[in-house]
Amino acid sequence: MDLSVEALEVLELFFWKKDEDVNQEKLKDELSDVFYALLLLAAHYQFELEAALIEKMRKNKEKYPVSKFRNSNQKYNE
Ligand SMILES: [Mg+2]
Structure with missing residues (x-):
């Protein structure tokens, strides 16, 4: 569930925006959240x-x- 929520948070950054209007700092934060969720899931399944x-x-x-x-x-x- 965490991974899906974080992926949606990435998607939200792109809604109705041109590339140049995407907030880079928020994108970094949300992609990091997605990456962390992936790492946790992989670690859980070893x-x-x-x-x-x-x-x-x-x-x-x-x-x-x-x-x-x-x-x-x-x-x-x-
Ligand atoms: Mg997040």
Whole structure:
């Protein structure tokens, strides 16, 4: 729940705003809150988030080879 609430707090910063109107200090704070919530969740389930991210990027690279999906918003099974 904490992660969802913090993600919504990030989203709120962008509602009806142009990029240049986003409050950078608040964005830093809220992204840090999201990051902290992610770290807590990973710690609770006893895995290293950085290693999980690297593994997920490897999987994405396999699923979405650049030669096939560059500039595409297709899902891998479409
Ligand atoms: Mg927050």
